[in-house]
Amino acid sequence: xxxxxxxxxxxxLSQESASTPMHVATLEVFxxxxxxxxxxxxxxxxxxxxxxxxxxxxxxxxxxxxxxxxVWVDDDDFDLTYHVRRSAxxxxxxxxxxxxLVARVVSRPLDRSxxxxxxxxxxxLEGDRFAVFSKSHEALVDGVTTLDLGQxxxxxxxxxxxxxxxEWRPEPVPRSATLMLSAVTEAVRHPTRVVETVRGGVAxxxxxxxxxxxxxxxxxxxxxxxxxxxxADGPLTARLSQQRRFIPVETALEDYRAVRTLHGGTVxxxxxxxxxxxLRMWLMTRAEPVRTGARLKALVPLSVLDEDGEPTSxxxxxxxxxxxxxxxxxxxxxxxxxxxxxxxxxxxxxxxxSASKLARISGFAPTTLHALGARVxxxxxxxxxxxxxxxxxxxxxxxxxxxxxxxxxYPVLPLQPGHAMSVGVTSYDGKVFYGVNADYDAVPDxxxxxxxxxxxxxxxxxxxxxxxxxxxxxxxxPRSRTQASGKPGNKPGNKPGNSGxxxx
Numbered sequence: 405x406x407x408x409x410x411x412x413x414x415x416x417l418s419q420e421s422a423s424t425p426m427h428v429a430t431l432e433v434f435x436x437x438x439x440x441x442x443x444x445x446x447x448x449x450x451x452x453x454x455x456x457x458x459x460x461x462x463x464x465x466x467x468x469x470x471x472x473x474x475v476w477v478d479d480d481d482f483d484l485t486y487h488v489r490r491s492a493x494x495x496x497x498x499x500x501x502x503x504x505l506v507a508r509v510v511s512r513p514l515d516r517s518x519x520x521x522x523x524x525x526x527x528x529l530e531g532d533r534f535a536v537f538s539k540s541h542e543a544l545v546d547g548v549t550t551l552d553l554g555q556x557x558x559x560x561x562x563x564x565x566x567x568x569x570x571e572w573r574p575e576p577v578p579r580s581a582t583l584m585l586s587a588v589t590e591a592v593r594h595p596t597r598v599v600e601t602v603r604g605g606v607a608x609x610x611x612x613x614x615x616x617x618x619x620x621x622x623x624x625x626x627x628x629x630x631x632x633x634x635x636a637d638g639p640l641t642a643r644l645s646q647q648r649r650f651i652p653v654e655t656a657l658e659d660y661r662a663v664r665t666l667h668g669g670t671v672x673x674x675x676x677x678x679x680x681x682x683l684r685m686w687l688m689t690r691a692e693p694v695r696t697g698a699r700l701k702a703l704v705p706l707s708v709l710d711e712d713g714e715p716t717s718x719x720x721x722x723x724x725x726x727x728x729x730x731x732x733x734x735x736x737x738x739x740x741x742x743x744x745x746x747x748x749x750x751x752x753x754x755x756x757x758s759a760s761k762l763a764r765i766s767g768f769a770p771t772t773l774h775a776l777g778a779r780v781x782x783x784x785x786x787x788x789x790x791x792x793x794x795x796x797x798x799x800x801x802x803x804x805x806x807x808x809x810x811x812x813x814y815p816v817l818p819l820q821p822g823h824a825m826s827v828g829v830t831s832y833d834g835k836v837f838y839g840v841n842a843d844y845d846a847v848p849d850x851x852x853x854x855x856x857x858x859x860x861x862x863x864x865x866x867x868x869x870x871x872x873x874x875x876x877x878x879x880x881x882p883r884s885r886t887q888a889s890g891k892p893g894n895k896p897g898n899k900p901g902n903s904g905x906x907x908x
Contacts, residue, residue, distance in 0.1 A: 405586050406475040406578060409464060413543040414473050416782055417464075417516075419821070423644040425513040426782065427520070428775040429539035429816035430554050431506050431652065431839065434808040436532045437562070441808045443490045445564075446525045446536065449806045450488055453557050455570055459550040463519050468580045472587030478574035479519055488523045496530035499652070506537055507650040510816055510841065520544045521553065533811065538771075542782055542818070545775040547722075554771035558803040558810060638700060639692055640790045642824040642846035649847060651854035652814040653838035655861055657800075657831060663864045667737055669744035674864065675795050675829055675836065676704065676747075677740040680729040681860030683791075686853040687731065698732030703789040705777035722776040724784050729791075736863045768803060770796040770830045774815040777828075786820050791827065798832040814839035825850070 409417075420426040434441070454460050461482050464474040493501045505526060514520045520541035527534050538554050545552045578586075660674040679702075687694050706725045730742040777794035794817060803810045815828025816839045824846035828839040838857055842850040 405582075406465070406477050406575075407549075408475050408590075409473040409543070411473065412779075412783060413546070416542040416779070419782065420513060421821075422513065423646050424819060424821050425511070426542045426818055427510075427514055427539040428542060428545070428552075428778045428818060429506075429510050429537065430552075430771050430774070431502075431650075431812075431814040431816060432536045432538075432554070432805075432810055433529070433812040434534055434536065434805060434810050436534060437807040437809070439564070439807060441534060441806060442527075443488075443525050445806045446523070447484060447488055449557050450523065450553065451484055451570060452568060454484070454553065455572060456556050457550055457553055459544055460519055460521055460553055461572065461574070463517065465577060465583070467583045467587045469584065471584055472590060475578070475583065477577045480574045480577060482519065482574065487519065487521060488525070491524050491526050493526060493528040495528045497526075497528040498530060502526060502529060502535055503650050503652060506816065507648045507844075509537060510539060510650060511646060511648045511844075514539070514541055523553075534808070536805070539816075540775065542775065542779050545772060546779070547772055547776045552771040552775050555768050558768045558805055560801070560803060562804045562807050562809065564807040638790045639687060639690070640700070640824045641822055642843060644819060644821065644824070644843050645845040647844035648819070649840075649842045649844050649850040650816060651838075651840040651842070651850050652812075653840065653854045653857050654812060655836045655838070655858070657834050657836055659861055659865050660836060662868045663740070666868045667740055669740060670747075671797075671831075672795055673740060673744045673747060676702075676727065676729070676793065677736070677743045678857060678860045678864060679793060679827060680731055680733075680739050680743065681736055681863060682853060682856035683729060684731040684733075685856040685859060686849075689852055689856075690849070694732055696732050696734075699728040700731050700791065701789040702727045702729050702791045702793050703781050703784055704793050704795070705780040707773070722773065722780050724780045726789060727793075736860070737867055740864065768798060768813070768832075770798045770813065770815065770832070774817065774828050774830070778817050781820060782818075786822055790823070791825060792817055792820065792823065793827045793829070795829040796831075798830055800831075800833060802833050812837055816841050819843060825853075 416426050459476065461479055462476045463479045465477040466474045491505065493505065509522075509524060514522065521539065521544060523536060523538040525534065525536060529535055538552075540552055540554075544550060657671070660671045660678075663674045664671055680700075683700055684694055704725050704727045705722045707722055725747075727743070727746055730739050733739045733742060773796040774794050777796075778792070781789075781792045794815065796815075798813070810832070812835070813830050813832050814837045815830050817826035817828045819826055819841060825840065825842040828841075830837045830839075838854070840850060840854055840857075842853075847853070
């Protein structure tokens with residue numbers, strides 16, 4: 405019998421709407437190799453690796469009468485060319501144009517009648533580059549039975565891999581009577597799962613009722629089953645539209661390391677302090693009141709070790725951590741110390757996973773870990789936090805896709821209902837890449853926030869320069885390596901561009 409969709413995954417599907425598509429995406433920028441890279445190269449690469457993630461060739465089949473959760477079945481009409489698509493920018497394509505394309509594509513929900521993923525090859529990027537943009541539904545990637553496909557298509561060698569013929573044939577879809585009998589049998593054996601299924605579908609009931617004008621009735625039903633939620637209204641709380649803005653930012657990892665070396669903490673602490681500083685600057689540009697002591701609640705999923713001291717499942721188990729970002733603190737160094745202190749308890753548990761361990765996970769793990777972080781956020785009370793931040797370290801050496809060197813990787817996290825912005829951070833090959841996903845209407849100045857990330861990091865780096873100018877003679881004054889992206893010589897990014905990496 406096919407595997408049944410778990411109740412938690414059903415909730416991700418039920419919560420989805422036109423204004424809140426529940427998929428996690430990644431934008432990767434590559435250098436065009438000497439031998440070239442085209443659509444057929446990407447088709448061959450994905451066709452070779454997709455056998456390692458069978459779920460990517462499965463779709464959801466509902467049970468007649470909704471007697472049980474849907475089941476995963478092989479897509480008997482699976483067509484790789486439907487899921488791997490080709491696009492192009494008008495040459496020479498700029499990062500601004502790529503950014504706008506990503507924003508349009510990420511705004512569109514996935515087709516529920518097919519496997520829940522899509523990949524786009526974007527050609528024509530200036531500087532002899534191209535991009536690959538991929539999105540996978542939160543219900544698809546759980547880090548246990550299914551990793552993100554993006555984790556598997558990258559290699560440590562520039563030598564194009566040899567593809568192996570795929571003999572996959574879809575298993576027949578079970579008949580309706582079989583599905584109904586299985587659901588009834590399971591309900592008899594495990595009656596509590598029926599209640600869980602109802603809970604998982606409450607969000608869908610609310611959304612359907614809203615469309616029919618029965619919002620009050622649905623809200624009453626939802627309130628009866630939903631956990632209590634604390635209020636966290638703020639500048640990042642808004643009613644979402646169906647469109648998004650995407651801002652990629654590239655920074656240099658050595659800047660974060662320089663700040664960590666002088667002021668203590670970890671690179672992750674410096675990243676979060678940078679985001680806190682950027683939020684402060686951005687709110688000030690909006691003439692928002694930022695009072696001394698003001699804080700903004702961020703959900704920062706963290707990786708933990710299992711009882712044997714090793715990362716679990718794909719390499720980690722991700723748990724939610726609520727962090728109050730000190731946006732009211734004017735001193736960048738004090739913001740960093742406050743963030744480090746707030747995360748100290750997690751580090752002292754002995755279960756915190758070091759960046760070096762995460763970076764050693766096979767393949768390009770950030771794609772999967774960002775997906776797991778988004779799953780954690782989707783299951784967390786939405787009004788308990790204002791901003792989702794995921795920060796995942798990757799390998800500090802180049803990776804390749806069919807011989808093409810990856811230059812940049814920007815995560816794109818989904819927006820939860822009522823949340824106007826999310827920030828994903830990936831470190832790779834000496835850089836730190838931010839992916840800012842924002843609602844089109846609620847955050848028209850998202851690009852300003854991207855520039856604020858650059859400025860906030862510069863502010864922290866300047867504190868190391870000041871300290872070293874007071875050091876004994878003979879020591880050179882450090883120079884910030886943060887760059888605005890968007891030009892071939894400056895690496896991929898966007899106007900607000902920055903690149904760097906995180907570890908330890």
